[in-house]
Amino acid sequence: MRHTPPSARTRSRRDSGAGTWRGGIRRAIxxxxxxxxxxxxxxxxAAALLLGLLMLxxxxxxxxxxxxxxxxxxxxxxxxxIPVLLIxxxxxxxxxxxxxxLLPAVVWxxxxxxxxxxxxxxxxxxxxAEQNVNxxxxxPAGTARGLAASGADVLALVELTPQATGTYEKELAKAYPYHxxxxxxxxxxxxxxxxxxxxxxxxxxxxxxxxxPVDVKLAYNRALRTTVAMDHGPLTVYxxxxxxxxxxxxxxxxxxxxxxxxxALGKAVAADPSERVVLLGDLNGTxxxxxxxxxxxQMHSAQDAAGNGFGFTWPARFPVVRIDQILVRGVxxxxxxxxxxxxxxxxxxxxxxxx
Numbered sequence: 001m002r003h004t005p006p007s008a009r010t011r012s013r014r015d016s017g018a019g020t021w022r023g024g025i026r027r028a029i030x031x032x033x034x035x036x037x038x039x040x041x042x043x044x045x046a047a048a049l050l051l052g053l054l055m056l057x058x059x060x061x062x063x064x065x066x067x068x069x070x071x072x073x074x075x076x077x078x079x080x081x082i083p084v085l086l087i088x089x090x091x092x093x094x095x096x097x098x099x100x101x102l103l104p105a106v107v108w109x110x111x112x113x114x115x116x117x118x119x120x121x122x123x124x125x126x127x128x129a130e131q132n133v134n135x136x137x138x139x140p141a142g143t144a145r146g147l148a149a150s151g152a153d154v155l156a157l158v159e160l161t162p163q164a165t166g167t168y169e170k171e172l173a174k175a176y177p178y179h180x181x182x183x184x185x186x187x188x189x190x191x192x193x194x195x196x197x198x199x200x201x202x203x204x205x206x207x208x209x210x211x212x213p214v215d216v217k218l219a220y221n222r223a224l225r226t227t228v229a230m231d232h233g234p235l236t237v238y239x240x241x242x243x244x245x246x247x248x249x250x251x252x253x254x255x256x257x258x259x260x261x262x263x264a265l266g267k268a269v270a271a272d273p274s275e276r277v278v279l280l281g282d283l284n285g286t287x288x289x290x291x292x293x294x295x296x297x298q299m300h301s302a303q304d305a306a307g308n309g310f311g312f313t314w315p316a317r318f319p320v321v322r323i324d325q326i327l328v329r330g331v332x333x334x335x336x337x338x339x340x341x342x343x344x345x346x347x348x349x350x351x352x353x354x355x
Contacts, residue, residue: 041094048085051078052103055111059290066245066253072288073321076115076310079108111288118308120335124352125232129339130156130280130324131348132241133164139343140164144171146342152350154228155188156280158241183221185239185281192229199223199268201240201261223265223281225272232355235331236274240265240281258284259291266294269329276330278353282346283325295327302326302333302351311338313347326351 054061054071055078061068082104089097129152133143144167147155155176157168165181168188172179176188182198198221223240242265243257262283269277279299285291287301303311303322312319319338324346326336331353339348 037093037095039096041089041092041097044085044088044092044094044097045100047081048089048097048100048104051081051085052100052107054078055104055107058288063290065251066255069245069255069285069289069291070247070253072290073286075286075288076112077320079104079112082108112310115304115307115310120306120308120337122334123354124334125354126154126228126230126235127152127350127352128154128156128237128278128280128326129348129350130158130239130282130326131339131342131344132159132282132324132346133157133168133342134344134346135159135161135164137164137343140167141171143343144168146340147348148172148175150339150348150350153190154237154280156185156237156239157188158185158222158239158282160184160186180224180226182224185222185224185241187224187226187237187239187280189228193226194229196224196226199225199238199240199265201242201264201268222261223268225268227274233276234274236272236277238265238269238277238279238281240279240283242282242284245284255285255291262291263294266292266298269295270298274330276355277328278331279325279327281325282323284323286322287325287327299327299329302328302336302353303349305336306333306351307336311336311349313338313349314345316341316345316347319347324349328353331355 055075058071058075061071063069082101085097086101089101129147129150131147133140137143148171155172160168160181165186168186169179172188176190178191178193179188180186180193180196187193200221201223222242223238225236225238228235228237242261245258246254248254269279277299283292287296287304303326311322313322313324326349334352334354336349336351339350341347
């Protein structure tokens with residue numbers, strides 16, 4: 001058995017101690033050179049601030065190429081970036097990023113926090129409902145029966161086709177003895193209707209609108225106005241289907257037809273002397289979109305006032321936006337909800353309103 005001489009053991013301990021000392025110095029230098037928690041994650045902190053400013057100043061975003069409308073359409077979903085950034089901030093142990101996240105969190109809660117709870121109240125004088133029933137609906141009879149089962153007193157349907165309108169009239173006749181169809185929109189009611197007329201919202205006629213024959217205009221009409229007779233007094237009801245929006249490679253988020261229709265509809269409602277007005281329809285946009293300022297300045301959303309959650313309606317299989325609206329003026333929404341799918345590509349919406 002070999003023995004290490006005392007002098008060798010002494011040198012080994014000395015070298016080991018020196019190595020430990022040098023290693024400790026290197027570790028201390030590394031620790032001292034690391035940025036503190038307030039200096040870590042500058043990119044995450046900047047992203048959080050930009051997210052908050054985007055939501056706070058969304059109305060200032062240019063609408064060139066429809067960018068502003070596109071951002072406002074999906075504005076609630078920007079909140080999903082907050083937990084993602086929070087996970088990154090915690091992983092980086094960045095105090096500055098966590099602090100910066102307060103801005104988007106506060107802004108999002110201010111914009112949409114009120115929609116998270118149930119705002120409905122019991123009781124109402126009238127129940128109204130609306131659905132885009134889809135021009136390519138393979139089962140209009142089933143859709144009609146599903147809507148009739150909702151128990152709505154007034155039912156608005158948009159995107160009607162000449163081929164399917166007869167089916168809806170037949171299936172809804174028993175529950176709704178009064179109805180009107182004006183072009184591609186219609187209203188069925190348990191209460192008498194009067195003073196019914198189409199509303200020209202100038203969505204589909206194009207530059208030759210003035211040369212179109214009256215019967216051609218009516219066939220493509222996308223809005224109507226009527227009066228529902230109630231014991232409490234007359235209720236004016238508008239039904240509208242605004243133009244579609246498109247994501248186009250060259251034109252961006254194309255909203256020209258819809259925006260023109262929204263302006264015309266807003267002017268029609270503003271000029272209406274009726275004290276109590278309800279607007280039902282597929283407006284192809286959310287009420288956060290600046291394009292609807294002319295409407296939202298004089299009417300308020302039943303879903304925002306008395307709904308439960310966001311009330312997304314499109315697409316029916318996995319709804320991500322609420323583009324089907326019930327807006328009121330002069331009456332109070334007591335409740336608002338989304339009905340089960342009935343075969344259309346939009347979910348139906350309903351609301352209970354009171355005088």
